[in-house]
Amino acid sequence: MAKAPYRSFFYPMHLALLSVGENFMPLAWWTPVSKEPFRFLFAMDRKNHTLSLLRELEEAALSFLPWEEREWVVRSGYLSGRRVRKADRLCVALRKARRLERTWVPEKALAVYEMKVQEWPLEGDHALFLGDVLHVEGSPKAKGRPILFLGFRDYATTGETWRFRP
Numbered sequence: 001m002a003k004a005p006y007r008s009f010f011y012p013m014h015l016a017l018l019s020v021g022e023n024f025m026p027l028a029w030w031t032p033v034s035k036e037p038f039r040f041l042f043a044m045d046r047k048n049h050t051l052s053l054l055r056e057l058e059e060a061a062l063s064f065l066p067w068e069e070r071e072w073v074v075r076s077g078y079l080s081g082r083r084v085r086k087a088d089r090l091c092v093a094l095r096k097a098r099r100l101e102r103t104w105v106p107e108k109a110l111a112v113y114e115m116k117v118q119e120w121p122l123e124g125d126h127a128l129f130l131g132d133v134l135h136v137e138g139s140p141k142a143k144g145r146p147i148l149f150l151g152f153r154d155y156a157t158t159g160e161t162w163r164f165r166p
């Protein structure tokens with residue numbers, strides 16, 4: 001079967017921050033996949049240091065930062081935890097996750113999902129991980145001014161909302 005080349009017409013994606021241990025990175029390729037049990041799925045580039053951390057610690061936190069914090073969130077995707085401690089380099093205050101043993105999350109996160117993760121083996125340039133949510137905390141403000149990734153180096157936040165009334 002002939003396979004099509006990658007094309008990114010599906011953007012925007014809601015940008016999250018994935019923390020594993022004391023490292024973190026922006027993550028666009030994530031999605032909820034189950035309510036009961038509550039689970040997320042996300043794709044991790046095999047070149048990222050975070051891949052080794054996920055395999056070692058088997059835990060992660062998915063968090064959401066407001067538009068105002070976008071500069072350091074994005075910049076953390078141009079640094080590797082293999083070489084630098086991003087929290088120090090970017091002056092990001094972290095606090096301990098509530099239920100995870102080794103993971104720290106940004107103090108400014110508006111919503112945090114703490115997960116136990118397992119790899120879902122599949123070939124491809126990204127590894128897939130399923131995260132079972134152990135603890136959630138957040139505020140409705142997290143929906144307010146999200147960081148939306150448009151692809152390449154472009155970002156947006158929401159400008160207009162609409163409530164459907166059936």
Ligand SMILES: Cc1cc2nc3c(=O)[nH]c(=O)nc-3n(C[C@H](O)[C@H](O)[C@H](O)COP(=O)(O)O)c2cc1C
Nearest residue numbers: 025026027028029044045048049050077079080081
């Ligand atoms: C906007 C944005 C979205 C990204 N989304 C993903 C993603 O979904 N999956 C992924 O593996 N890498 C993604 N990356 C790349 C990682 O964040 C980047 O490679 C990071 O430096 C990895 O850090 P680490 O080496 O400390 O793990 C994204 C980067 C940016 C800037």
